Amino acid sequence: MSHSTEQPLSLLRSLIQARSFGDSTLRFLGSLLVSKDVKSLIEVRSGVTQLLRSECISVLLSISDKTVREKLIVLEFFVRAFALVADHESCLALRYEALVMRQMKSSNYQWLRVSPLEWLRFVEDALNNGFHSVAEKACENALSYLRNNDVLKPGTDAFTENLNAVSEITRLRNRAMTLVASRSVQVQAAEYLRRKTTEQKMSGLSFKGKRCLATTAFRNGIKRQNVRRLNQHQSLLKINNELDGSHLNLR
Template identity: 60%
Template sequence: MARPAQEQLSLLRSLIDARSFDEATLRILRSFLVSKDVESSMQVRYSFTEFLRSQSISVIRSIASKTVLEKLYILDFFVRAFAIVGDVESCLALRYEALLMRNLKSASYQWLHVSSVEWLNFVEDALHSGFHSIAEKACQHALLSIRKNDVLEPGLDGVPENAGAIRTMTRLRNCAMTSIASRSVQAQAAEYLTRKSSEQGKSKIICEEKQCLASTSFRNGIKRQNMRKLQEKRSPLQINDE
């Protein structure tokens, strides 16, 4: 029998509190997401996504004093956990943090060096998922890293060994920047149309109010004119009666 969602979350929390960042915990998470009911499955995934987001923030804050290797191990656990629940944004964000950490520490620990292939895979995944801003930032870091290594280790023919990677990364960066600019233009256009629609709505209300006032004034004017005519007709009659 399937465990209730709250019981599942409680079990997962106890595993994370116990720092069980291993494959066994990920298998348990996968088993919790098995459901024949699509609507129920979506609700469970949402609950686990929110839970993992809060837990990841708490855990990452608590490991500031850990070694680089321990930090990367925990980041990898949450990357895989977010991938299981389908939270692409959080998955990419933590992958990016792990790459930045390795890139920063690689000056002291060469084995942490981020290869051009790893940068390329990440950028392509980010672009494919629609996260153009993070893809553009990753391209910038990748280009700096690749060019730095080219200066240190040129190819045998004098041409940088990663020249092809630089061209590819530059193309992807330009693609990301174009998409960001396009989205910005679309957002501005949407904002303009919304504002224009609001202004037109206000103008319509004012126009209707003016038309209403004009119509009321016209009717009142007709009434006053009719009253004057009636008074004019009654006056001779009153004189004759006297």
């Protein structure tokens, strides 16, 4: 990483470690991503993404004993930060964490309630970014939560809006399940093709090995046969020579 990149990243790290989770830090982060040089922009974006991931884990571990409000402020900061660097996976993961946290604490704090529209927006973003299994899980969680909540009781505020949102979440859940199943079939098919290719290669090597062994055995057999014939020929010559010698002695 270049020296010009290290200095602003070091400043961003200092701001996060100082727990400066306000708009000013986000504006500074956004200023780092403004570059006319594409190569520099890619380098800065990569460096910022790695820094955010590392610092996010450290910060979340350090606030385990904080209040729900304080935790949500930190999660919101990192959600917006990851959105700026287009790290959709980390952004969605933290959004889901925040929604689940609010859902769990909403029985004690009404202001934490997650509306059907919030769940719907999250599911749509997860599907649009290709995180089908995350969308399916979020749909199941949302439907289970909303059915046990009074937001769907007739006469409540925004009843029709909530009902439409739940209907859309149900539709998206079915779509997500289909996509997950399709993906599973594709993965299994790819794995099957890889396995068959490997087996064919191994079979080919085995056949070559057997063919080499057969060829070697055939050649060795010919050599043994030739040696045997040579020995037979030499024996005949020896006998003939002895007979010739005997005839000479008789004469």
